[in-house]
Amino acid sequence: MRVHVTVPARINILGNPTDGNEGDFYTISAAVNIYGGAVVEPSERLTFRYVAGPASRNVLTWTAVEDSAALQVGKDDQFGLFAATLRGLTKFHKPVRACVGEKPVCTSLWTKVPRQSGLGGSSVLVLALLNGLRAYYGLDPRVLHDYALAELTQRIEELEMGVTCGYADRYVPQLGGLAYIDYRDKLHHRPIGEEPLATYERLDALVAPPAFIVGFSGVSRESGDVHSVMRGRYLEDWTRRQREPGFASTVLDRFRDVAETARAGKVCLLRGDLEGFGRLMNENHALVDAIMHDCGFAGGAGEENNRLIEAARAAGALGAKLSGAGGGGSVLILPEPGGARRMLGALRAEARRSGMRRAKFFAVRVVKRGVRVKVEE
Numbered sequence: 001m002r003v004h005v006t007v008p009a010r011i012n013i014l015g016n017p018t019d020g021n022e023g024d025f026y027t028i029s030a031a032v033n034i035y036g037g038a039v040v041e042p043s044e045r046l047t048f049r050y051v052a053g054p055a056s057r058n059v060l061t062w063t064a065v066e067d068s069a070a071l072q073v074g075k076d077d078q079f080g081l082f083a084a085t086l087r088g089l090t091k092f093h094k095p096v097r098a099c100v101g102e103k104p105v106c107t108s109l110w111t112k113v114p115r116q117s118g119l120g121g122s123s124v125l126v127l128a129l130l131n132g133l134r135a136y137y138g139l140d141p142r143v144l145h146d147y148a149l150a151e152l153t154q155r156i157e158e159l160e161m162g163v164t165c166g167y168a169d170r171y172v173p174q175l176g177g178l179a180y181i182d183y184r185d186k187l188h189h190r191p192i193g194e195e196p197l198a199t200y201e202r203l204d205a206l207v208a209p210p211a212f213i214v215g216f217s218g219v220s221r222e223s224g225d226v227h228s229v230m231r232g233r234y235l236e237d238w239t240r241r242q243r244e245p246g247f248a249s250t251v252l253d254r255f256r257d258v259a260e261t262a263r264a265g266k267v268c269l270l271r272g273d274l275e276g277f278g279r280l281m282n283e284n285h286a287l288v289d290a291i292m293h294d295c296g297f298a299g300g301a302g303e304e305n306n307r308l309i310e311a312a313r314a315a316g317a318l319g320a321k322l323s324g325a326g327g328g329g330s331v332l333i334l335p336e337p338g339g340a341r342r343m344l345g346a347l348r349a350e351a352r353r354s355g356m357r358r359a360k361f362f363a364v365r366v367v368k369r370g371v372r373v374k375v376e377e
Contacts, residue, residue, distance in 0.1 A: 002375075003132045004054070005131045010031055011119065011364070012029045013323075014281060016258075018262075020189065024184050024186045026183060026259055028262050029179060031177060034112055035124075037111075039107070045064045049106065052110065053110050081125055085129045089133065089152065089156075096137070109125050109128060118329025119214065119323065119330055122157060123165075124173050126157065127150075127153050127174055146174050147200075150167070157170075166183070171200060174371050176370030177204040177367075177368050182201070203269060210277070213361060213364070214364050217356050219302065219356075237252050258284055261287075264276075264280055265280045268280065274334070275318055277319065277334065282321065285301065288321070304356055308359075309321065344361050
């Protein structure tokens with residue numbers, strides 16, 4: 001038996017980063033046609049591999065674990081994601097430990113999502129592994145349903161991998177499409193079952209999703225390094241405002257305004273108002289740039305990101321903003337209808353002028369399917 005899993009990357013379009021990370025509000029987010037995935041198959045020992053692609057025989061690196069119960073793989077090494085995922089899964093659903101011990105597997109991960117690009121790349125891999133193990137071992141779907149896997153991925157990254165993270169990266173690749181997602185009452189990241197699940201409202205059944213361009217500056221950064229600072233500041237100010245209702249905090253107020261761009265953006269989409277939607281993207285970015293300055297980031301959202309955003313607007317973009325955490329990662333561009341090719345040329349020219357040698361640009365489309373699983377008997 002062999003299980004093949006394919007998982008799309010995600011873009012955050014409006015309202016980020018309020019997805020239960022620095023606040024508990026709402027976003028408009030979407031799954032896009034950049035993928036990672038996994039293959040799970042029988043093995044004599046529990047084996048982890050990274051491979052070049054979904055059908056590739058080119059094994060980039062691998063390791064085997066002698067004692068599957070111990071999972072003695074350091075979380076800071078290149079195989080830490082595997083071990084963290086198995087630790088988190090077995091804590092949540094204890095029958096998994098016996099399954100892995102009695103029927104070891106080889107799990108091979110692959111990805112086309114640029115590393116540390118702000119497109120949810122680590123979540124794509126955790127979700128690929130969780131979905132592969134669920135299908136291979138026939139784990140109880142009433143316990144490990146799709147929403148539970150999204151929640152579990154967040155806990156694995158935060159608690160097992162030490163990454164400060166919210167929820168959009170975990171829900172969107174699993175469920176797919178273009179969605180308005182409500183994260184209220186999820187600010188404190190309580191254990192699964194002690195807070196509500198996110199509310200995932202699909203919009204792609206009602207409107208044709210816009211075409212976007214993703215621009216990766218080539219500047220890598222760990223998103224948790226940014227979010228840990230912003231979340232820490234948000235929680236500090238939030239706690240003080242609970243004690244002192246009149247406490248003034250630009251961080252809290254601006255995050256509320258960020259969230260409102262998602263609520264207003266939903267109306268723009270339903271009306272077919274792309275220009276209004278683009279203006280909200282610009283507003284979202286200006287607010288996040290200001291918040292990052294408030295939190296001590298001298299370059300705000302990141303000098304390279306801001307250069308690409310300015311170049312996109314100068315070339316006629318309807319909207320341009322961060323897609324993930326700032327400081328590096330990716331920007332999201334909404335070109336005029338039919339203007340994607342011209343926009344790509346403008347962005348590449350700016351990257352050359354600014355010395356962004358590792359920059360990459362993608363014309364992406366929203367995909368309806370989230371995780372896809374194929375079982376070969």
